[in-house]
Amino acid sequence: MPDASPARRSPSTTTRRLCAAVHLDSGLAERVVAELTDDPRRAVAPSVGLDLEPVLCHALRARLLGTVRDAFLTVAVVVALILAPRTTAAVLLLGAVAGLCRSKAVRGAPPAGRALLAAALVFGLVTAVGAVLTVAGSTAAAPGGELDRVVAAVGAAPGGRVWAALAVLAGCAVAGHLAHLWWTATTLTAGTHPAPVRASTARRVAVVAAAQRGNVAFSRGDPFVGAGPPVRAWSVAVALRAIDSGGYRPRSPATLDPVLLRRHVGQALQGLGDGTGHHGVPGLTVTSYLAADGVRGGGDPLLEDGVPLPLASREAVDAVVRAPQEGLRHYDRVVIVPRARAVTTAEGRPVVPPDDGDGHVSVFVHTSIEASVVYVELSAHVLPPVRTACFVPAPVVHLELLTQLTAAPWRLTRTAAHRLRTLARRPDPGGWHDHSARLGIRDLVGDPTAALPALEATKYVKIVERVVVEAVADFLERYDLDATSFRAEVPTTR
Template identity: 30%
Template sequence: MVLNSSGTDSLRDTSANAPQMSNVTRYLCAAAYLDSGFRDKVLGELLFDRYRAVPPSYGGFDLMPVIHHCRRSRTMLVVRDGLITAFWIIGFLMAPLSMIAWAFTLVPFVLLTADRVRRGPAFLRLLIWLWAAYAVFWLIFLVFFSEAAGLVSALLARPSSYEDLYAAGAVSSSLAGGLVQALLVPAGTLAIAVVYRIAIYMTLAGTLRPGTPEPITRVAHPGTGRRLDYIRRAQWGNVTMYANEDAFMGAGSIERSWSIAVELDRVRDALGARRQDEPVDIDPVELHAFVRGRLVDMRDRVLRPNEGIQRLDIGDHVVTRGTFTVNDWQRERAPVAHPFIDKDGLPRFLATPEEIAAIARHPQGGVRYYQRVTINNAGQEIRDLRGNLVAPAEDQEALTSAFIYLAVEGRMLYTQFVVTVLPPAFGPYHVVDRLPTMTGGQIAWEAVKVLRLRLLRDVLAAPARVVRTGVQALRQTMMAPDPRKHIVYPYGSRFSVRELGASESLQTHIQVLDVSKYVRMIEQRLTEAVLDFLEEREVETGAYRLQAAGVTMNTVTVSAGGSVSGPIAFGQHASATVHNNARPGT
């Protein structure tokens, strides 16, 4: 029996059939505008190296809209920085002293936005505020009072003739022009920064509001188009190539794991349990298929539709370390690339059912196969018996995944169970749900209120960012990665975009309880399926039952995210004892 390997189309069912972006996709699209570090990391990871593997997307998350908005955000940022830099250049040509005063005024305000200063001693912040007050006073005195004093003195002069009157008017016009020139750059640069931020928030309120369809990406450069097409297909694949030892990239952090090993040469018959010379023939591919069927029943074979786990997705998860020797395989005496690199030199993202079966039957190979069970806590709507809506579906955003590894090795059956939890998107990114209800004035005020001193930082740092952007563009053009120039090349993914934009932990206690609920349900279903499969083949299951009871019942949850493993006693005069059957002398 061959595993039912999920293909590209089936893995994308949760998003391909939806006419609109999922909530978590919208939130991470907002991150492209609200978090410059997030935007730069996403573009650097996915677009700079076209040979870099792509981590999988789970729970309806789609990478393509996020990349689209990252590129759009970068374009808007380049335009803003270019305009501000042009104002700086014009200002230095027209009034260099005023520009020096303006830059001197911005420096303390920029320092106040630094994390080290904000978290540092209060005395240091007080000194910087005093510096800022002195800089503002100096700027006002230099720009306004000096120009105004000359203008007033010219207007109060008593002209004795038409020539004197004409000269006084010329002086007044000249001084007024000087005042306008001195204020032009500070006012212009600050206005550009404010307009840019308001445009960002208008974008968040418009193109990323709930129910927004996926954007249409148009690419002029053919190389970028090919890379985007590869990313679009690769994110729905079943192969994960990792670069940082994270075999479950894209699914979150490991929350729980256990393993069980049982002998396959102990059988049970009419005479009882006994050991035989030859182990029972257990095919891990057949066992995986049996377990898969039992897990699918949790979604499809229920008495009532509302009892099924509708957002349960079962797929294949093939993991391998993504660092390969470029030409280390021989085929017909000719060096060829690694089998997981396709004919175009790109990492493969889809393993065939035959390859998956081979990987499952070879537990000591460099590639490992897991059966993946993912539950998206999107919830379902509640209706009464008459069909009236009681409560709409609520998206909890959290993602619970279980990875099942089954290996037959050394006359033993080894079962490994790993649970990962992916928290919701970072809280500030949820602003796209609040902005559409605001008026244009409220959105503009929200944009300015949230940023405050960072607007001044944007003004001062614009020229440096223009230079850095130019250097990066030149570097990417001249230093495009080419695996053919290396003996060993790192193809593996370094991080997941979905994980990069996630909160540090679950946001509500209900999310914590849901994770615990689904973990218990999946591991119980797995355990019973393995036991039924072994008993059908008359394998002695006493040891498996004992170990399963230890890993599933010897853990008590004591708080959100916390657990205690081992003997536990409750109540008055209660006691708990650990029995170590150690050998003498150990």
């Protein structure tokens, strides 16, 4: 396991924005907690450009604050139902309709769909009122019967219990909302991230903090989990043919060590980040990366006490390079986190200040030599910047108080049921288990509509791709091997 408590540094822009995002979006906080803590044997996707520990701690605190608020509002709803059940039911129904109209599905629907939904709601309300009056009219045998009593009840002034129920609902909704905002602001402005309440959760947070700095990704379905959507991929396999140069050939194609090819390509990629000014790519790092199948059985050397080991040594990586297999592949991962340099004129006057970006590019390069064939695979992935809604709070809408009040009992029930399901799990440490990391937390908050970062990412992908091609060709030529066919097989960039 990597070191769980490295030297503390100031949090990155991405980390700060995600810590705020889990408080602004309760659904995001639930997904973060579920992915990282529900299954203590699940692997953690390697993270780049952010620290998962404070993000997870803030997500746990955001979920706790939301649960406390929901419990408070649920008690208020129960008290109001005791005081005035029909009035409280009408308020809850109104909140449900408001929540439905403000849901993402409705807001994302075309105007015709929203108009149709509004017409259906109005028709349903009119139909329900008409049905009640019809039933009441049919039971009225004479003047002064049931219909007159219904009309009198509708037109009568609300009683004291009704006003008390409305006061409880309104007062508790406002108080719960303000208290939640105050505790959230206190949590975000604190000097350190909040500590988990339960000891078992604190142990899992420590595991996540260590595992995120590993170089092994356990996943059954996506070997590049957490790297973002793919933007370009290709692979080339070319037979090694010696060039008859008439001189001494240092080694035959059959005896070439694939580790030498990998190191040669890695050194060329490292050179991209060297230098200052326009001589180097800012924010570039090259690390080893192993993609492992997440389904593992008891006694597997990649597990320790049933938990995946996320860090592979250099010797282990070289062994995998020399003997690749279906469930474990090696890559060199090139990560570029664009950190824009300060722009100044020739006289030194500032034009644009430096910018710490929150998107990044990952290019995975796999090289191997088997059966006198060189194989090169490249897969480029881009994580767009964090969407603005994750760190810029939306204006407060008064209807939110009503929808929070209506949804509180449902959310509290759902949270309790999820907790019971989690406690009921009985993992078998000796059997087969899917340890796959299902997603990267950074994937949940990307903004694919950001145009300028996408253009910048395309540039860096092409730069890395060109360096890889030239490095492999140079390696072949050093051993008097034909590089022409390899260059011809590489797909042309578009």
